[in-house]
Amino acid sequence: MKASPADQNELLRLQAADTRLAQLAHATKNLPQSAELVKLQPEVEALRARWIAATGELEDARAELKRIESDVQIVDARAKRDSDRVQQSASMKDVQALEAELASLAKRKNDLEEIELTVMQRVEDLEQALAGVEGERAELGARVAALEAQRDEEAGKLEVQRTALAKDRATMAEALPADLIELYERQRARYGVGAAALIRGVSMGSNVKLTESDLSDIRRAAADDVVLCPDSGAILVRGEDSGL
Known part of the structure; x- marks a missing residue:
């Protein structure tokens, strides 16, 4: 030839020009921010798993608390009904039976209220634990967002160089x-x-x-x-x- x-x-x-284009491509593919983001990914996933677990526990505890509150309301309603019946009944036997049931309901309510206090404390503890996990996620999310912004900025700068050089390279090739x-x-x-x-x-x-x-x-x-x-x-x- x-x-x-x-x-x-x-x-x-x-x-x-081709060597430099290859270098720019390599630099874009291997930005330090990208490597750091890859390193952070296991931590991101672990925190997400902890958040899901903490959210599930809290939802279960809140559901349990609602059931207990509902049971207390049922006991209160039955106690009111029995009290009204005591006031209206003329039968000593019925009154004694109702009073026995009222005593049983009072004990049942006392037991439920003790359980309710325990569950309320658990809900509060779980809310604090979830808040802690959410705080960690927010902090890590901010780090990830900052790294992504830096990565995108650097990639943008490299792309500007690549575009300009690719244009010059095409002009050179067309002239040969x-x-x-x-x-x-x-x-x-x-x-x-x-x-x-x-x-x-x-x-x-x-x-x-x-x-x-x-x-x-x-x-x-x-x-x-x-x-x-x-x-x-x-x-x-x-x-x-x-x-x-």
């Missing part, structure tokens, strides 16, 4: 011969480097000094011949400091 030395030299600018670009892209896809400079006998594609045999072959090539690095497969761009 033939290409002017100027066009071949332009490939080095293209390769520099299609067959040269095709070869460059093919070598870059295969070996990771599409073009590299030859400096003092060393290929910058492999960072290895070429053998004298390889250098002799390159010396015999015309200036507009496109030559490939025997080690990296990249288009080898020659210049005044190539050591030929």
Whole structure:
């Protein structure tokens, strides 16, 4: 393949742009905030599990308290009914039976009120525990939100650079011969480097000094011949400091 030395030299600018684009992509994928967010995820999930458990316990305790309060209301209603019947009954036997039931209801209410106090204390304790978990979640959520904001800001800055560089890269590629670009892209896809400079006998594609045999072959090539690095497969761009 033939290409002017100027066009071949332009490939080095293209390769520099591609290298930088790869660096930007790597930086975007490996932002420190992203890594920190990944580390925090187990803590986020653990706190969420604790919050769900604490919420469930509190709901159960509140439901139990409502049942007890309902039972107290039922006992009060029966006690009022029996008291009214005592006032209206003329039968001593009925009065004695009602008074016995009233005594039983009074004991039942006393027992329920003791249980109610215990459950009320448990509800209060669970509310405090849930508030503590919610406080931890709020604090951790603020840290996560701050990290996400920093991550998005950094990613945005990198994207601005990537967009501008990609535009410049496209302009450079459009100005070069299609067959040269095709070869460059093919070598870059295969070996990771599409073009590299030859400096003092060393290929910058492999960072290895070429053998004298390889250098002799390159010396015999015309200036507009496109030559490939025997080690990296990249288009080898020659210049005044190539050591030929």
